[in-house]
Amino acid sequence: MLLWLAELLAHYFSPFGVVQYLTFRAILGVLTALGLSLLLGPVMIRRLLSLQIGQSVRSDGPQSHLSKSGTPTMGGALILMAIFLSTLLWSDLTNRYVWLVLVVTFVFGAVGWVDDYRKVVYKNSRGLPARWKYFWQSVAGLGAAFFLYYTASTPAETALIIPFFKEVALELGPLYILFTYLVIVGSSNAVNLTDGLxxxxxxxxxxxxxxxxxxxxxxxxxxxxxxxxxxxIPGTGELVVFCAALGGAGLG
Known part of the structure; x- marks a missing residue:
């Protein structure tokens, strides 16, 4: 968004041209997401506490976690908001990879929000049933996989590159869709298992x-x-802005 504005203003004031540099926008992405998290985080926590929105702890978990019942939850909403705003401000919005990661992140974030909402409103520590989590994860994962496969413009985009073997690249063909799906959904569930109170x-x-x-x-x-x-692979560099925003929001 601001990239387009900077390109327009650069015709009248050349220093605005620095915004076109990807590394500069990545730095701004980190700072923007970090600033939003630090600024809005305390406000959001106080609001959640005032609404008595807190974590519902499962009774079959460690006994030490029972004392943490009521810990403010839905903090992921703040992280997602910081990521989205920062990415939309500083990335090239004509880039297909940027929109793909934003859409997938939104779907997975929505699943997490519904899960937390059910825990808070219905006082159900199990949240959204696993089958529905997996269903929506699969929708996003398969959608992204098909999109990447059918919009690929070079063979390298659908090949499996083996680390440390620069000359080895496995052409996956249609199997790329399955592989990408497993990576997206598997990574999501791996993070979910790693996360906790x-x-x-x-x-x-x-x-x-x-x-x-x-x-x-x-x-x-x-x-x-x-x-x-x-x-x-043309266009992938723009994802550094999204990753930078992710880092800034997470550190905040």
Whole structure:
């Protein structure tokens, strides 16, 4: 959004041209998401406490967790809001990868919100039934997989690159859809298992998001891709803004 505005203003005031640089926008993405989290976090926590919205602890869990019943929940909504606003402000909104990750993130975030809502309103620690979680995860995962497969413009986009073996690339063909689906849904459930009352998932998410952002930047840059002998995939570099926003929101 602001990229388009900066490009327009650069015709009249050249310093605005710096916004076109991906690394600069990634830094702004981190700072924006971090600032939003730090600014709105305390307000949201106080609001949740005033509404008596807190975690419902499962009775079959560790006894030490029972004392944490009532801990403010739905904090993921704040993280998602910071990610979305920061990404929409600083990324190139004509990039298909940006919209794909935003849509998938929205669907998975909505599933998490409904899960928390059921726990809070109905005082049901189990939240949304597993079959419905898996159904909507599958809808998002398959949708993303089909979209990536049928919009791929180069063979490298649907190939499996083996780490440390730069000349090895397995052409998956239609199996790419299944592989992508398993990665998306499997990763989501892995994070869900890692998470808990103590927020165990946020730092791994920030670290993994940062690593994926670096990979996306390298793959989307012709010079780095050529130097490192890795496939060049146009447009993937823009995902570094999303990953930066994820890191900033998580740290906040």
């Amino acid at each position: 103590d927020g165990l998932a946020i730092m791994p998410t920030v670290l993994v998001g940062g690593a994926l952002g670096v990979i996306a930047y390298l793959v989307g840059n012709t010079e780095f891709a050529s130097y490192l002998h890795i496939p060049y």
